Amino acid sequence: MTDSPTTPRVAPMHYNARGNPVHTWTLTPSHITDPVHCILPPDGVLPVIFVPGIMGSNLKSKPEKGKGKNKAAPVWRLDAGFMGKNMWLALNWINKKAGIRQQLLHPARVEVDNKGAVPERSVGTVIVPPEPDRKKTILALTKRYEERGWGEVSETSYHAFLLWLEDTLNSEFMPHKWPQFDIRPEHLHTRSVEPGPVQVTELKPEMPIAMPGLGANLAAQLPSIISDELAARGAYRMPVHACGYNWLDSNEEAASRLAVRIDELMQQYGRNCQQVILVTHSMGGLVARRCAQLPGMADKIAGVVHGVMPAIGAPVAYRRCKVGMRDEDPIAGAVIGPTGQEVTAVFAQAPGALQLLPTQDYAPGWLRLIDERGAPAMPRQPVKDPYEEIYLRRDRWWGLLREEWLAPKDGDPITWEDFEENMSEAKRFHQKIAGSYHPQTYVYYGNDDKHPSFESITWEMRRGSRLNGPYASSPDAFTVSSLQMHEVRDDGRSPLYVGGQAESVMPPRGDPNAPVKTVQTSYWELHCRMQDGAGDGTVPVSSGRAPIRQVRQGSVRQQVQAPGFDHEASYASPLTQQFTLYSLIKIAAKAKRPLCAG
Structure with missing residues (x-):
């Protein structure tokens, strides 16, 4: 190092376990007197919590009481393996018989597993002190990502999106430098900062700012981002967390787990964290909606972004109980359940899965029988109540479940009364969340003939x-x-x-x-019959677009339809990523100001 450095000295920064910035610097000789710059990120913290869909959380077995220190084992692990394919899931679940599925995939016998794969590289605010030993650096990163909850959710489905989101939200905190926005010279002005000749470039107020990544389709459906909103969002670090849940159990329990996670994060980040934002996928949207209804939680949530949510259920859930998934997707079907027997063995004992069935708000008549001429062979069902008219029907072959499938060979059978109670829990949950959305809600859903779904x-x-x-x-x-x-x-x-x-x-x-x-x-x-409508391959258009039609008091701020993605990989689409970013900007602009802002 020279006595007169030609470039400013900048202290390296990382974040500690509480998410606070830490600068490190090695002392230099006393005759070197030029300043060391500590570049500080914003003090405000507005965490983003990702809530996955059904089957998107890693699960492990619960230790059984009275059996000593039996070790928990992975039951549902969603790590990317060879060429990004989930070999663990395939090897452990392809063509598993109904009885084994019933034994292992029981809501009372599993819990969230936080030891799934996590990234091995720094991004955004996930920065650890540099170590000469690469293994130590990886271990430190693993600890940070596990603290963020990333090990709880599917690597194959979600990690690429979470990395993109963390990088996009937390690598640059000067709004006029954000590359996702078409910021031009006419949007900027420069002012002097006293004392000294320092000048700061800022966005002019009340300027519409375009987002080219939205494309013509979504841009036409949305009002512009305003420069004031970008400036307001720039007041926050937005660390990306994830919250897995036991998707076999009721979403009521998952909502309570999410509420606990929100409280933990707000306590962790301290006084400068006043709220969080939720980003959900599929059934995770139902979890978030119920969480926002719990006492005091709506005020702790700045807003929610829902992606491909089955807002009022999906008929495909009924179909898979009857005939499995083999004819939809042979490979996925071999894992999830090729026939109705395998699906029913798990579905009937899992309140969370039952909560994906069409609700009382789904358009009546979604189930029908036609004769060889295409004429109706019976009145379309349900007329009014899907629970009594279809799901709990025992006297018609087109009812939801065959009772003998509740007791598969080598399984732990449940009774019809057990199933009735699980179905009643699903109905109660549906009624609780019906038409209820957080006041700052943004929604996207798929509408593509290339990804047909079951409207009926x-x-x-x-x-x-x-x-x-x-x-x-x-x-x-x-x-x-x-x-x-x-x-x-x-x-x-x-x-x-x-x-x-x-x-x-x-x-x-x-x-x-x-x-x-x-x-x-x-x-x-x-x-x-196979699919009969547009959608994302799983959620039909009628359920995807239901929020804005059924919401109370206009709390859905924006809802867009988009083509070009299937259900599971919806967050891999550049369009949905840009809509998520758009929504986060809008929500952050209306979030509670951090206490550090006075």
Whole structure:
């Protein structure tokens, strides 16, 4: 080092466990007297907490009481493996039988696992002191990310977005330098700071600022960002946290866990943290809505950004209980449940999963049966109450659950009464959050024909293959619609069969090695049709756009529809990322000012 440095000396900075900036500097000889600059970030802290969707949180087994110090083991781990694919999930869950699923994926036997994979690089405010040993640096970063809750949520689905968000919100705190905004010379002015000749460049007030990343579609749906809003947001550090939850248990419990996390963070960051912002994915939106209803929580939440939320449920939840997921996506279906038997074994005992079913606010008549000519074969269901008319129906084959699937081989069976109580919990939860949104709510949903979704569920009658018996004896459509569960053959896949049986067909003569084939004979085959509407592949448009139509007192500030993404990867879309940033700016501009601002 020279006696007359040509460039200013800047002290390296990192953040401690409380999120406060710490500067480090090695003492220099006394004859070097030029100042060391400590560049300070804003004092205000407005944490962003990401709340994942169903199956988006890592889970581990709970230690069983009375069995000594048995170690918790991962049950649902969402780390990226070979080429970014989740090999752990595939190896542990592909084609697992219903009984094993029922045993392991029980809400009372699992809890959130915070030891999932986390990033190995610094970004934004996740900065640790430099270490000569790379391993020590990685360990320090791992600790920081785990403190942020990132180890609780899916690496494959969310970490790229969380890294982008942390970097975007916390790498530069001078609003006129933010690259996401089209800031031009006419938006700026320069003023002098006393004492001395120091000059500061600032945004002029009340200037509309464009966000090119929104694209023409979203920009046309949204009012402009105003320069004052950028300046107000610039008063905060916005560290990005995550909050996983037990998605098998009721979202009521998840909401309470989120409330505890909010209180912990506000205490951690101290007097300069007055509120937090929630960013949600899918079912996480239901969790956040309920959390905002808990005593005192709405005031601690500055606003909420909801992405692809099934605001009033999704009929696909019903369909997967009936016929599984194999015909939607064979690979994902092998993990989640290829047939209705595997799905039901978990679904029926999991209040959180049941809370994804269409609610009382979903348009009536979303379930129908049509005959071979396409004419209605029964009144569309539900007429009014989906809980009594579909979900708890035991006297019709098109009811939600087959009772015998509640007791799979090698499982821990539940009773119909257990299921009824879980269904009642889902209904109570639906009624609590109906039409309720935080006063500063921003919503995006998918609307793309290339990602079709189930707006409704249609069972279609097709003539079966009758190898024996008179064709004229086929029951009519009304009779078929009135059949009970035991009167329809059902192995948890589409189609279901009315009449007939599984018959073996011998191979042709002369081919002794040919396998014996099984043919399903029937009067009727009941096929569950595929997707019938636009959306994101999971949430239909009607549920995605429901918030602004059902909200009380106009608390949904902006709601946009966008194409080009599927449900799970929605936050990987540049459009949704830019909308999230837009929403965070708007929310931060109206957040409580930090106490450091006077």
